[in-house]
Structure formats: structure tokens, C-alpha cells
Amino acid sequence: MTASLTPHAGTGTAGGTRRRRRGPRTWPAALPLLLFTGVFFGLPLAALLLGAVTRTAPATAGAAATTSFTGDHLALSLQGPYLGSLIGSVQLSALTALIGGVLGVLVAQAVVTSRSQTLRNATLTASGVLANFGGVPLAFAFIATLGISGVVTQLGDLGALGWDLYSFTGLTVVYLYFLIPLMVLVIVPALDGLRPQWREAARNAGATPWQFWRHVGLPVLAPSLLGGLVLLFGTAFAAHATAAALVGGSVPLVTLKIADALSGNVMTGQENVALALGLDMILVAALVMAVYLPLTRRSARWLR
Numbered sequence: 001m002t003a004s005l006t007p008h009a010g011t012g013t014a015g016g017t018r019r020r021r022r023g024p025r026t027w028p029a030a031l032p033l034l035l036f037t038g039v040f041f042g043l044p045l046a047a048l049l050l051g052a053v054t055r056t057a058p059a060t061a062g063a064a065a066t067t068s069f070t071g072d073h074l075a076l077s078l079q080g081p082y083l084g085s086l087i088g089s090v091q092l093s094a095l096t097a098l099i100g101g102v103l104g105v106l107v108a109q110a111v112v113t114s115r116s117q118t119l120r121n122a123t124l125t126a127s128g129v130l131a132n133f134g135g136v137p138l139a140f141a142f143i144a145t146l147g148i149s150g151v152v153t154q155l156g157d158l159g160a161l162g163w164d165l166y167s168f169t170g171l172t173v174v175y176l177y178f179l180i181p182l183m184v185l186v187i188v189p190a191l192d193g194l195r196p197q198w199r200e201a202a203r204n205a206g207a208t209p210w211q212f213w214r215h216v217g218l219p220v221l222a223p224s225l226l227g228g229l230v231l232l233f234g235t236a237f238a239a240h241a242t243a244a245a246l247v248g249g250s251v252p253l254v255t256l257k258i259a260d261a262l263s264g265n266v267m268t269g270q271e272n273v274a275l276a277l278g279l280d281m282i283l284v285a286a287l288v289m290a291v292y293l294p295l296t297r298r299s300a301r302w303l304r
Contacts, residue, residue, distance in 0.1 A: 045282070051275035077276035081252065086280055088252040089237055092168065096175040097232035101225070103176070104183025111184070112191040124188065127181035134178050139245035142174050166247050174242060179232050186231060190224035230292045234285060254281060 055070045076082065111123045145152045146165045153159060164170055194217060202212040218225075240255040249256060254277055261274035 048275050048278050048282075051272050052279045055272065073272045073276040074279070076273050077280055082254075082257055082273070082277060085252040085254045085257040086277070086284070088168075089254040089281075090284065092172065092175070092251075092253065093233045093236040096172055096179055096236045097229050099172070100176050100179030100232050101183050101229045104180045104228070105187055105225070107180065108184045108187045108191055112188060123184065127184040130181040131178050131185060134239065135241035136245045138174065138177065139242050142170075142177075142246065146170070146173075166250055168251050171243060171247055171251055174246060175236050175239065179236060182235065183228050183232060186228040187221070187224055190221050194220060226292055230288055233288060237281065237285070 052073055053069055053071065054067050055072070057066045057068070078086075107123070111120050114120060142150075142165060144150055146158070146163070147153060148159065148165070150165070153163065153165075165174075198216055199212060202216060207215070238255065240259065243251065243253050244256055244259065249260070258274045258277050261270040261277070
């Protein structure tokens with residue numbers, strides 16, 4: 001009996017060894033993704049970081065151009081109008097992400113609980129189109145409808161009510177046009193994952209709808225909700241074309257300041273400050289992700 005068991009044990013050991021040896025060999029499959037990330041994200045980030053912390057002195061008749069490290073660009077990006085534009089972008093992004101997230105969840109919940117498949121398909125299709133509709137066409141559409149001479153503005157006499165499309169409030173409304181559909185696309189699959197049995201069990205246990213959402217629904221949906229809010233914040237934070245075509249420089253935004261510094265519209269020789277502002281944007285995004293990831297890991301326990 002011992003002899004008959006010995007080959008099996010050896011085979012198992014060899015098989016286990018082979019399985020252990022095969023594990024590390026799977027990493028070459030990730031090489032294309034690592035190469036893509038390194039080329040299209042790593043190199044621009046390195047160039048951005050290098051330009052933000054260096055200064056190049058122009059060549060003269062007796063000396064060649066020299067490059068030296070400096071922190072002046074980073075310090076300047078956190079002062080005066082540059083700091084104001086960074087704060088304005090954070091405020092606009094946080095406000096639109098919060099409003100868009102709440103309204104998007106309400107729309108998605110109405111679609112999921114609806115028995116009409118036609119309504120669901122129409123809503124998701126429209127959300128997919130509207131979430132990708134931005135830039136100059138979106139700005140022109142709002143100018144034609146809600147601008148000073150817009151159709152809706154004239155019909156509803158919105159100017160007398162204090163409406164101004166070319167303001168922080170107007171830009172918020174424009175951003176919500178594509179942020180709400182984006183939230184609908186993100187949260188609908190998560191709402192589909194809420195099992196009807198959970199709601200029935202809570203009802204049989206005597207829980208109210210509020211208690212069900214507080215103790216079951218929201219904890220389960222928390223990772224998707226947080227992910228959607230981060231996605232909305234990042235989308236609004238990085239938006240440029242819509243704001244540039246709509247408000248120009250009347251609303252301080254960091255993307256508009258970067259464009260002005262690179263093109264020299266306000267001051268020449270501020271290209272490195274623009275790179276420093278870009279680095280500031282990356283740091284803000286990293287801070288948001290640093291807050292988001294621990295909350296996601298904690299709330300994901302409900303899904304196990």
C-alpha cells in the first residue's frame with residue numbers, strides 16, 4: 001500500500017512544483033499594458049515633472065543655454081490667480097460631481113425599478129450619447145438656448161430673473177448636462193446587482209425602506225457610488241473645451257490658466273508655470289484617489 005501511494009505523492013509534489021513554477025511565467029502577458037502605460041503615461045509625466053522643476057536660461061553670445069533646478073514655478077502656481085483657478089476648478093468639480101451623482105442615481109433607480117424595457121433602453125442609449133457630448137458643440141447648443149439671446153432665455157425672460165449662462169452657475173448647469181448621464185451609465189449595473197430577495201427579507205423582518213437603504217442598499221452600492229463620484233470629479237476637473245468656449249476667462253479654472261500660459265495670451269515665458277499647474281492637477285487627482293481607495297476597500301466587504 002505504501003508503494004502504491006508513493007508515486008501519487010511524488011506526482012502531486014511534482015504537479016504542485018510545476019504549478020508553482022508556472023505562476024511567475026504569467027507576468028509577460030502584462031508586458032503590452034506596462035509598455036503602453038510607460039510610453040503614454042510615464043513619459044509625459046516625466047516631461048511634465050522635469051519642466052515644472054527646471055529653468056532654462058537662453059543662450060548668449062558667450063555662453064550656451066543652461067538648465068537648472070528650481071522650485072519657483074511650483075511656488076508661483078500656488079499663488080495669486082493661479083491658486084484661485086485651482087480652487088475654482090476644485091469647487092466646480094466637487095459641486096457638479098455631487099449634484100450629478102445624486103441626480104444620476106435617482107434617474108438610474110427610476111430606470112431600474114421601471115418595468116418598461118423600452119424606457120430602460122432609451123435612457124441608457126441617450127445617456128451614452130449625452131455623456132460623450134461636450135466641447136464647443138455643447139457650448140454652442142447652450143448659448144443658442146440659454147445664452148443672452150437664447151430661445152429659452154427670451155421666451156422665459158430668464159435675464160430678468162438674474163440668469164447668466166456665462167457664470168459659475170451657468171457653467172455648473174452645462175457640466176451637469178454630461179455628468180448626469182455619465183453617472184447613470186456607471187450606477188445602473190450596480191443597482192441591477194441589488195437582489196430583490198434582500199428587499200423582501202428586510203420587509204419581512206419589519207424594516208422600513210429607509211432602514212433597508214441605510215443598512216443594506218447603500219453599503220452594497222458604496223464602492224460604485226464612490227467610484228462614480230470620483231469619475232465625475234475627474235471629468236469635470238479636466239474639462240477644458242466647453243469652459244473655454246463658454247466663459248473664456250470670466251470663471252477662474254486651472255485648465256484655462258494652463259492654456260493661457262502655454263499660448264502666452266497673458267504673459268510670455270510662462271510655459272513652465274503651466275507644467276507646474278498640470279503637476280498640481282495630478283496631485284489633486286492623486287489626493288482624491290487616496291481618499292477613495294481606502295473607502296472602497298472598506299465598503300467592498302459587504303460584497304463578499
